[in-house]
Amino acid sequence: MRxxxxxxxxxxxxxxxxxxxxxxxxxxxxxxxxxVEGHALVWQLDExxxxxxxxxxxxxxxxxxxxxxxxxxxxxxxxxGGIAYRHTHPGPGIRxxxxxxxxxxxxxxxxxxxxxxxxxxSGADPVLATASEHRATAFVRVMILPAEWVGKRTIRYTDSxxxxxxxxxxxxxxxxxxxxxx
Numbered sequence: 001m002r003x004x005x006x007x008x009x010x011x012x013x014x015x016x017x018x019x020x021x022x023x024x025x026x027x028x029x030x031x032x033x034x035x036v037e038g039h040a041l042v043w044q045l046d047e048x049x050x051x052x053x054x055x056x057x058x059x060x061x062x063x064x065x066x067x068x069x070x071x072x073x074x075x076x077x078x079x080x081g082g083i084a085y086r087h088t089h090p091g092p093g094i095r096x097x098x099x100x101x102x103x104x105x106x107x108x109x110x111x112x113x114x115x116x117x118x119x120x121x122s123g124a125d126p127v128l129a130t131a132s133e134h135r136a137t138a139f140v141r142v143m144i145l146p147a148e149w150v151g152k153r154t155i156r157y158t159d160s161x162x163x164x165x166x167x168x169x170x171x172x173x174x175x176x177x178x179x180x181x182x
Contacts, residue, residue, distance in 0.1 A: 001045060001046070001047060001060070001061050001062075001063055001065075001181065002045070002046060002047070002048045002050075002051075002052065002058060002059065002060050002061065003043065003044070003045050003058070003059055003061050003092065003093070003094055003120075003142070003144065004043065004044050004046075004048075004051075004052035004055040004057070004058035004059075004094075005041060005042070005043050005055060005056045005057045005058070005094045005096060005118055005142075006041070006042045006044070006052070006054060006055050006056060007039075007040075007041055007042075007056045007096075007116075008036075008039070008040045008041075008042065009039055010038070010039075011035075011036055011037045011038055011040060012034070012035075012036050012040035012042055013034070013035050013036075014032070014033055014034050014035075014042060015032075015033055016032040016033050017032060017044070017046070018044065018045040018046065018071065018179050019031070019032055019034075019042060019043065019044045019045075020042070020043045020071055020073045020142045020175070020177075021034035021036055021040055021041070021042050022040065022041040022042075022043075022073060022096075022140055022174070023036045023038070023039075023040060024038070024039040024040065024041065024098065025038050025039060027075070028174065029073040029140075029174035029175050030175075031071070031175055031177040041096055041140065043071075043073075043094060043142040045061075045071065045144065045179065056096075056118045057094055057118040057119070057120060059092070059094065059120045061092045061144060063091075063092075063144055063181070065181040065182050066181075066182060067146065067147075068146070068147035068148075068178065069091075069144055069145065069146065069147060069178070069179050069181065070144075070145050070146075070147050070149065070150055070176050070177060070178050070179065071142055071143075071144060071145075071175075071176070071177050071179055072142065072143050072145055072149075072154075072173065072175070072176045073140065073141070073142050073173075073174045073175050073176075074140070074141060074143075074171055074172060074173045074174060075098070075138060075139070075140045075141075075171070075172045075174065076138065076139055076140075076141070076169055076170070076171055077136065077137075077138045077169060077170050077171075077172070078100070078102075078129075078131035078136065078137040078138065078168065078169045079131070079136055079168050079169075080131065080132060080133055080134055080135055080136060080137075081131060081132075081133045081168075082130075082131040082137065082168040082169050083128075083129065083130050083131070083168070083169075084127070084128070084129040084130075084155070084169055085128065085157050085159070085162035085165060086126045086127065086128045086157065086158045086159060086162070087126065087127060087128075087155045087156055087157050087158060087162075088123060088124060088125070088126055088127070088155075088156050088158065089121065089123040089143060089145075089154045089155065089156070090123060090145055090146055090149050090154055090156075091123045091143050091144045091145040091146065091149070091154075092120065092121065092122050092123045092143065092144055093120070093121055093123070093141050093142055093143030093144065094118060094119070094120050094121075094141065094142060095118065095119055095120075095121065095139045095140070095141040096116075096117070096118045096139060096140050096141070097113045097114065097115055097116065097117045097118070097137070097138075097139045098115065098138045098139060098140055099115050099135075099136070099137065099138055100114075100115070100131060100132050100135050100136055100137025100138060101113065101114050101131070101132035101135070101137060102117075102129055102130070102131055102132070102137050102139065103129070103130045104119060104121075104127060104128075104129050105127065105128040105129075105130075106121070106125050106126065106127045106128070107125055123143070126158045131169075144179075145176075147178060150176050150178075151176070153171070
């Protein structure tokens with residue numbers, strides 16, 4: 001399977017299928033068929049083995065086609081200096097930085113993202129995310145999760161001491177939709 005993210009500055013119209021459409025101006029998300037005027041982000045999960053043409057980011061993902069899965073679209077907001085301590089998630093996903101600045105450390109490398117930056121997280125590889133000290137930061141993402149994670153917080157800290165540390169970031173879940181891959 002392949003998860004791809006496309007960005008449309010002047011609107012998007014999608015047919016059904018495993019698509020999540022995020023209306024940036026109205027901070028709303030839709031599953032499948034949608035019509036958005038203005039800035040839109042579209043994630044698509046399909047069987048395409050080649051990189052999606054025109055995609056901002058596209059990655060192959062290994063998921064069991066016979067298991068039960070859900071696509072979740074949510075937004076994470078950080079105050080200035082917010083940190084998501086080293087953590088994992090139960091599934092992969094693509095993130096898009098709406099505003100601010102974020103340093104993402106994973107697999108021995110650190111990448112810095114500004115507004116409009118996109119990155120992939122495998123879910124299994126630990127990630128440390130540090131927001132700008134000077135301004136609020138937010139990203140929106142679509143993750144592919146095992147169905148048992150519906151309605152549950154997915155972040156799992158790799159150091160149990162981080163469970164008790166203050167968490168300044170907030171999460172807004174826009175949608176969770178079951179998907180069938182068979």
